[in-house]
Each structure stands twice: as structure tokens, then as C-alpha cells.
Amino acid sequence: MLMNLFKFKGGVKPPTNKTQSLTLPIAVAPLPSRLVVPLHQSIGGTPRPVVQAGDKVLKGQLIGEADGWISAAVHAPTSGTVLEVAMHVQPHPSGLDALCVVIEPDGQDEWIAREPVEYASLKPEEVRERLQQAGVVGLGGAVFPTHGKLTASKTVPMDELVINGAECEPFITCDDLLMRERAEEVVRGIGIFRDLLQPKKVLIGIEDNKPEAAAAMRAAVDALQEPFLVVQVPTLYPAGGAKQLIRVLTGKEVPASKRSTDLGVQCFNVATAYTAWRAIAHGEPVVSRLVTLTGNVAEPRNYEVLIGTPMDELLALAGPKADTDGIVMGGPMMGFLVPQASVPVVKATNCLIAHSAKLFPPKAPEMPCIRCGSCAQACPHELQPFEMYWFSRAKNFGKTQEYHIFDCIECGCCSFVCPSRIPLVQYFRFAKSEIWAREREKNAADQAKIRFEFKQHREEREKAEKAEKLAKAAAAQAAKKAAEAAAAAAAEAAGSTPPDSAAAPVATAVDAEIDPKKAAIAAAMARAKAQREAAQPKNTAALTPAQQQEIADIEARREAGSRSEDQGSSAALAPPTSPATTADTSTPPSRS
Amino acid sequence: MELLLAIAVMALGAVVLGAALGYASIKFKVEGDPLVEKIEAILPQTQCGQCGYPGCKPYAEAIANGDEINKCPPGGAEGVQRLADLLGREVKPLDAEEKPKQIAIIDENTCIGCTLCIQACPVDAIVGAAKQMHTIIAQQCTGCELCLPPCPVECIRMAAIGENIDNWKWKYPVVEIKAMPLKEAA
Structure with a gap:
């Protein structure tokens, strides 16, 4: 069936070097001496370890539980004993450690009870759930959890499902071999994706340098009577990039700011489809993958490798030549030298290339940019690498974003064609990670500011609430005192003329409602006075009537004396305490 | 007569323009001090008080009022640089140790x-x-x-x-990354 293909701009044609590893069929790699399984093997949350040192595990047993929706579970690749859950160096350009489960195989390779289910009986959400539990992630290299991509956009109808079998990077042949040997299961896996996404069309893109794979896939599609279209796309690096393949097959261009589902298209790798089928129909979680061993080795070949196999042990199967001085994970365009030869194979490992100075001669030193524009012509995203290079180099990150640095897929075409041998991609990676770091810092600072302001706001509110409470209590207290004083005054009124002391608390009670602070003070004063009054009679409470009479006499005399002393001057201002103790001490105060 | 007319025209112009300016100053009044906000956006919001002010905002206000820009150790030399760029002041070394x-x-x-x-x-x-x-x-x-x-x-x-894998940053490409020798495969 003929189909109108689109084109992407740019691209390069590096020597493919694929034939070396295509001569032999897929072999199963023997059990390694130990397996180091990193817990964080996908984009998203880091799975939590659910085993500890000393545990016996079976092949396919859960060892890392998915953390959140965008996260995928991790499983024991073979049966054996957990030696430790510890930090180990990762196959990552940083050479840093991450948490790994180390398993010593027992040689039995005994599976857990696998539960093959009738696929047709499952609801869509159950399928997604199972894929997450089985640790199915994008095996094309991005390792995005597959179940997270299997929900169609609510607003945009799903037009095309693109299956990526292009495998454009030189040296790598694992997808090619997978399609040749296991096409049927790949197609069945694509069927699962199709059922979940309900696209109008399913397009399987395969580069035209893999006619055997395309033929095998066509045969499988026909045999299963699926309406999938196997399309051979021109061999041009990076036709296997998801965005490029979508462009070639559908003509749609996916910007960095959007997801492909927003444009009604979704893309999966063929190996992902294969593992999805194994997970659903056979109950087998992702514990192994195909890895191409090639480069400076005696016998390049594709192996089915358990996740966690140390790379040096694995590469030994292909017989690395004496001058091998490193291992490149991935292809020569986008891959990187692993920091240690003993790092484990992970779900993202599609190829190991034995590195030698002969195979990859060291680059001559970098020369200044001559603004020839070759990089702009080679860029498959129609970016201007030389401009981004200037700004990255000058650490002018705002400008790099203006030139759409986040649309860069780091394919390496620009570095490949640069006549000055400038490591352009390294500059872009530097700029991107700096921008991300700044973004993180900015977010943290914003968060801290919000929390700080909230704390201040809360403290002020609490203070106000406390003051209000105090004021209320004080007002209540003052009112009580006033009532008491009024009662006392009324009682005293029977004996002698009440002094104006009774009027004062009433006044304060009225004031209390106006000014809480004043009220508090007034209340405190009233309390103190009450205490004093209460305390004073206590001294005389237990006395005989004769003694009391005596005291009364003395008091009366003293009173008379003091009255005559400051007559006229301060009599009116006499402290309210003195009238309380005037002549009428014989009447016992009701308050004692 | 002409003289009076000219004066009247000029006076009218002054009144009209004055009214326009007065209106604009009310209509487009900027709430708060935008400079303080810009300064505060650069400060790291640790609220640590190492600058001697009770929080980042008071320090931002102090800078706007002429205080030194090198009193924020968490912001580091880069923070001082950015403040200097914003305010057109001279870059000064941080007055404390950068941690x-x-x-x-x-x-x-x-x-x-x-x-x-x-x-x-x-x-x-x-x-x-x-x-x-x-x-x-x-x-x-x-x-x-x-x-x-x-x-x-x-x-x-x-x-x-x-440094961990999540916060690791690609380095500025100056040093060529050298390949580690492959461990002797048995």
C-alpha cells in the first residue's frame, strides 16, 4: 500500500554499522554472578524498595513499588537472594549512585506464579494498572511509564497511533531483531495500545534499511488480520526520534510545550509493545530486554539480557578486543561512556558499544565557530544551533530559551556536521540543566516566601485572637467586679453613705467595652482592691467583741486625727481604701 | 491683543496638559515599590536573617534605600552579581563565607x-x-x-x-570527558 510520506528538515547520514550485529539470531545471555537492579529506572517517582537483605525472591517478584501514577514498578530479574539494598553507581553520565537491589541468583531462574489473563475481559483502567504493576516503560530510550501515555486526550480525537520501529541510530539492531523474530507478539502488543487509545489509524514506521523486519511485521499483521499499516520510511538519522517519525508519517509537528496526544497522535516503540503483550497475556513483568553488543568486539550479537546484569560481564559474551577502553551505552550519536564498566543494564539500555580509540578516534580540538550554518541545515527541528551555542556559552539562558532550546532533542546532528568540531550538544545540555536548576530554585524560593508570609500572617492573627480573648475575659471580670462592688455598696448604704468607690467600677465596666486594654488594667486593679479588702478584715475576724470594740475605738480616733490634719486639702481626694475602713468596722464585711 | 491671545493659548495648553498628567498619575499609579519587588525576587527567600534584617523583604527594602547588596550569604556571589546588574551598582565580594x-x-x-x-x-x-x-x-x-x-x-x-542524579547538572563543556579503562573481562 502506498502512502504519502512527509519529510523533516535536516538530518544526517552517518555510517549505519548495523550489519555486524545482524548475522546471528537473538541469544539468551547466561545468568550473571549477581544482579544490581536500580530502583529508579523510569521517568517519574522513585519506586520504594519492598525487599531487604536476606530475602529470597523469585523471578518476576516485585522488589520496588511504584510511587505515584507516573512511576513504574521494578521486579527481580531472576530467583535468588537479596544481598543488599544499597547505593551503586548508575549507568548515567554523572557517574553518581542511586539505590539498587543487589540479587545473587540461585541458578534456578524460578518464576513467581504468573497469571496470564484473558486480555479481552479486562477493562481499560485494569490494563493500565497491570502495565504499571508490570513495570512496562518506553524501551526506545526515554523510559516514560507506558500506562501514562495510554489515555487519549479528552478534547482532541486520536487520529494516529505511531509505532516506532525506525531504529535510526547507528550500530543498534535490537528492535530490528525483535521485529524479525517476535513480530507476532509485537503486533498483539500494538493491538492493546490500539484498543486503549482507539485511534483512526495505526502506522508502524520502519526505516527502509530493514526490509526483513518490515516483511516480518507485514506478515504478522496479515496473519492476525489487523488493519495496521507497515510503512517504510527513508533511512535518515534521526528518523527514529518520536517527533521526527510522527512528522514523517503524519505531517504533524509536536512542539516542546505540547504533548503529542494534544495533536491526536501517540507514539510507542516496538519493544514497548512487545513487553506490554508479555505483561498482559503472560503475566510477565519487564525483567529482561534485548541489548545489542557491538563495536570493538569479536562477535557482535543481540542478547536477551536480564535487567541488572553488570555491563562488563555482559560485554564479555561478545569478546571485547584487547584495545577496548570503555563502554558506550546507546548509539554513537546520543550514547555516553558509562562511568564504570560494572554498571548494570537498565530498561533504557538498548545497545552497548565496546569503545576503542580506533573505532571512535578522539576528536581534534575544538575550533572557533565560523558561522557556516551547517548545524542549522542539519537540525531536524529547524533550530539554530549556532545561536543557541553562543548564548549557552555566554550563559545567557534567557536567550537560549528564546531560541527554543527545549525543542532540541539532543540528537547530535549539529555536532556531527560541525566543521569546527564544537561539542554543541554538550553546551545545550549544560544550558538545559542550568535552566532546570534555576527553575527548581525559583520554585523553592517562591514556596518559602509563601510559607514565610503565611507564618507571619498566622502569628499576627493568633496575637489578635489572644488579645481579643483577654479583653473579653477582662471585660467579664470587670463587669463581675462592678456587680459585686455595687452589691457591697448597696450593703454599705444601709450603714453609712457609700463613697464614690462604687461608682468607679461601674464606670470602668462601661469603659471596658470601649478599650480592652484599659479594661484589663481596670479589672486587674479592681481584683487587687478586692483582694486587699478581703485580706484586711481577716486580721480582725477571730477577735472577741471586746477587742473589736477596742480596735474600732482606735480606728475612730486615728480617723478623726487624720481628718483634722489634712482638712480641706486632700479630703476630697482621699484614697478609696480609707473610707472602706471607716467607723463602721463592727459590721463584718460580707466578702470575708 | 496678540500678546494676550498667545498667553491665553499657552495657559490653555498648560491647563490641558497638566490635567492629563494629573489624570495619568492617578490612573496609572503604581502600587508599592516595584524596585523592592524586583530585589526581593532575586533574594533566595531563606528568611534566615543573616543580613541583619528580619526576613528577605525587609532586606530588599533596605537595599532599595541604599543598603549594601553583599549581605546575603545564601544568595551567594551570583545573587550579588544579579543585584548589581539590577541596581547598576558595583559588584562587591560577599561579606560572609558562601556555604x-x-x-x-x-x-x-x-x-x-x-x-x-x-x-x-x-x-x-x-x-x-x-x-x-x-x-x-x-x-x-x-x-x-x-x-x-x-x-x-x-x-x-x-x-x-x-549531588544526586535528580539534581545533577551537566557541566560547562571545558574538560574533555575521558574514558575509564575497561575492567579486564574474564
Whole structure:
């Protein structure tokens, strides 16, 4: 069936070097001496370890539980004993450690009870759930959890499902071999994706340098009577990039700011489809993958490798030549030298290339940019690498974003064609990670500011609430005192003329409602006075009537004396305490 | 007569333009001080008080009023540089030692649950209650060290945030990455 293909701009044609590893069929790699399984093997949350040192595990047993929706579970690749859950160096350009489960195989390779289910009986959400539990992630290299991509956009109808079998990077042949040997299961896996996404069309893109794979896939599609279209796309690096393949097959261009589902298209790798089928129909979680061993080795070949196999042990199967001085994970365009030869194979490992100075001669030193524009012509995203290079180099990150640095897929075409041998991609990676770091810092600072302001706001509110409470209590207290004083005054009124002391608390009670602070003070004063009054009679409470009479006499005399002393001057201002103790001490105060 | 007309025209123009300016000054009045906000956006919001002000905003206000720009150790030399760029001032070396970013860690065995650190934390990054063990929410901790002095049992220490795969950054491409020799495959 003929189909109108689109084109992407740019691209390069590096020597493919694929034939070396295509001569032999897929072999199963023997059990390694130990397996180091990193817990964080996908984009998203880091799975939590659910085993500890000393545990016996079976092949396919859960060892890392998915953390959140965008996260995928991790499983024991073979049966054996957990030696430790510890930090180990990762196959990552940083050479840093991450948490790994180390398993010593027992040689039995005994599976857990696998539960093959009738696929047709499952609801869509159950399928997604199972894929997450089985640790199915994008095996094309991005390792995005597959179940997270299997929900169609609510607003945009799903037009095309693109299956990526292009495998454009030189040296790598694992997808090619997978399609040749296991096409049927790949197609069945694509069927699962199709059922979940309900696209109008399913397009399987395969580069035209893999006619055997395309033929095998066509045969499988026909045999299963699926309406999938196997399309051979021109061999041009990076036709296997998801965005490029979508462009070639559908003509749609996916910007960095959007997801492909927003444009009604979704893309999966063929190996992902294969593992999805194994997970659903056979109950087998992702514990192994195909890895191409090639480069400076005696016998390049594709192996089915358990996740966690140390790379040096694995590469030994292909017989690395004496001058091998490193291992490149991935292809020569986008891959990187692993920091240690003993790092484990992970779900993202599609190829190991034995590195030698002969195979990859060291680059001559970098020369200044001559603004020839070759990089702009080679860029498959129609970016201007030389401009981004200037700004990255000058650490002018705002400008790099203006030139759409986040649309860069780091394919390496620009570095490949640069006549000055400038490591352009390294500059872009530097700029991107700096921008991300700044973004993180900015977010943290914003968060801290919000929390700080909230704390201040809360403290002020609490203070106000406390003051209000105090004021209320004080007002209540003052009112009580006033009532008491009024009662006392009324009682005293029977004996002698009440002094104006009774009027004062009433006044304060009225004031209390106006000014809480004043009220508090007034209340405190009233309390103190009450205490004093209460305390004073206590001294005389237990006395005989004769003694009391005596005291009364003395008091009366003293009173008379003091009255005559400051007559006229301060009599009116006499402290309210003195009238309380005037002549009428014989009447016992009701308050004692 | 002509003289009067000219004066009248000029006066009219002055009144009209004056009214327009007056209207604009009310209509387009900028609330708050935009400079303070810009300065505050550069400050790292650790709220640590190492500058001598009770928080980042007061320091931002102080800078706007002419205080030195090199008093913020968490902002580092880069922060000073950005402030200098913003304000057109000269870059000065930081007046304190620049520390790597760190977070506080409570030794939970020693903690007596006094809540003093909780009260001291400017961003509410400590959880706990009276006579209960306290702990730090690592994501929210700004590393301001304000919880260290109030702790009566000295159970809080600061730990630098190490490099991990999540926060690792690609380095500026100057040094060529050299291949490690492959371990002798048996």
C-alpha cells in the first residue's frame, strides 16, 4: 500500500554499522554472578524498595513499588537472594549512585506464579494498572511509564497511533531483531495500545534499511488480520526520534510545550509493545530486554539480557578486543561512556558499544565557530544551533530559551556536521540543566516566601485572637467586679453613705467595652482592691467583741486625727481604701 | 491683543496638559515599590536573617534605600552579581563565607519535644507537638539555621545537600570527558 510520506528538515547520514550485529539470531545471555537492579529506572517517582537483605525472591517478584501514577514498578530479574539494598553507581553520565537491589541468583531462574489473563475481559483502567504493576516503560530510550501515555486526550480525537520501529541510530539492531523474530507478539502488543487509545489509524514506521523486519511485521499483521499499516520510511538519522517519525508519517509537528496526544497522535516503540503483550497475556513483568553488543568486539550479537546484569560481564559474551577502553551505552550519536564498566543494564539500555580509540578516534580540538550554518541545515527541528551555542556559552539562558532550546532533542546532528568540531550538544545540555536548576530554585524560593508570609500572617492573627480573648475575659471580670462592688455598696448604704468607690467600677465596666486594654488594667486593679479588702478584715475576724470594740475605738480616733490634719486639702481626694475602713468596722464585711 | 491671545493659548495648553498628567498619575499609579519587588525576587527567600534584617523583604527594602547588596550569604556571589546588574551598582565580594546549600536534620533520638525549633522556623518546615518527636520536612527546609540556637539539647545539625542524579547538572563543556579503562573481562 502506498502512502504519502512527509519529510523533516535536516538530518544526517552517518555510517549505519548495523550489519555486524545482524548475522546471528537473538541469544539468551547466561545468568550473571549477581544482579544490581536500580530502583529508579523510569521517568517519574522513585519506586520504594519492598525487599531487604536476606530475602529470597523469585523471578518476576516485585522488589520496588511504584510511587505515584507516573512511576513504574521494578521486579527481580531472576530467583535468588537479596544481598543488599544499597547505593551503586548508575549507568548515567554523572557517574553518581542511586539505590539498587543487589540479587545473587540461585541458578534456578524460578518464576513467581504468573497469571496470564484473558486480555479481552479486562477493562481499560485494569490494563493500565497491570502495565504499571508490570513495570512496562518506553524501551526506545526515554523510559516514560507506558500506562501514562495510554489515555487519549479528552478534547482532541486520536487520529494516529505511531509505532516506532525506525531504529535510526547507528550500530543498534535490537528492535530490528525483535521485529524479525517476535513480530507476532509485537503486533498483539500494538493491538492493546490500539484498543486503549482507539485511534483512526495505526502506522508502524520502519526505516527502509530493514526490509526483513518490515516483511516480518507485514506478515504478522496479515496473519492476525489487523488493519495496521507497515510503512517504510527513508533511512535518515534521526528518523527514529518520536517527533521526527510522527512528522514523517503524519505531517504533524509536536512542539516542546505540547504533548503529542494534544495533536491526536501517540507514539510507542516496538519493544514497548512487545513487553506490554508479555505483561498482559503472560503475566510477565519487564525483567529482561534485548541489548545489542557491538563495536570493538569479536562477535557482535543481540542478547536477551536480564535487567541488572553488570555491563562488563555482559560485554564479555561478545569478546571485547584487547584495545577496548570503555563502554558506550546507546548509539554513537546520543550514547555516553558509562562511568564504570560494572554498571548494570537498565530498561533504557538498548545497545552497548565496546569503545576503542580506533573505532571512535578522539576528536581534534575544538575550533572557533565560523558561522557556516551547517548545524542549522542539519537540525531536524529547524533550530539554530549556532545561536543557541553562543548564548549557552555566554550563559545567557534567557536567550537560549528564546531560541527554543527545549525543542532540541539532543540528537547530535549539529555536532556531527560541525566543521569546527564544537561539542554543541554538550553546551545545550549544560544550558538545559542550568535552566532546570534555576527553575527548581525559583520554585523553592517562591514556596518559602509563601510559607514565610503565611507564618507571619498566622502569628499576627493568633496575637489578635489572644488579645481579643483577654479583653473579653477582662471585660467579664470587670463587669463581675462592678456587680459585686455595687452589691457591697448597696450593703454599705444601709450603714453609712457609700463613697464614690462604687461608682468607679461601674464606670470602668462601661469603659471596658470601649478599650480592652484599659479594661484589663481596670479589672486587674479592681481584683487587687478586692483582694486587699478581703485580706484586711481577716486580721480582725477571730477577735472577741471586746477587742473589736477596742480596735474600732482606735480606728475612730486615728480617723478623726487624720481628718483634722489634712482638712480641706486632700479630703476630697482621699484614697478609696480609707473610707472602706471607716467607723463602721463592727459590721463584718460580707466578702470575708 | 496678540500678546494676550498667545498667553491665553499657552495657559490653555498648560491647563490641558497638566490635567492629563494629573489624570495619568492617578490612573496609572503604581502600587508599592516595584524596585523592592524586583530585589526581593532575586533574594533566595531563606528568611534566615543573616543580613541583619528580619526576613528577605525587609532586606530588599533596605537595599532599595541604599543598603549594601553583599549581605546575603545564601544568595551567594551570583545573587550579588544579579543585584548589581539590577541596581547598576558595583559588584562587591560577599561579606560572609558562601556555604553550599544545606538542610537541617533533627536527631530524633535526642529530641525532647520542646517545640522551640518549631516556633523559630520561619517557613513552618518542622512538624511535631509538645513532648512529641519533631522532624524536618526536607523539601520545605531553606537551610536558614534559625532552629539551631533555640534547641536546648542541640539535637539539630545542618547537612549539605549532596549531588544526586535528580539534581545533577551537566557541566560547562571545558574538560574533555575521558574514558575509564575497561575492567579486564574474564
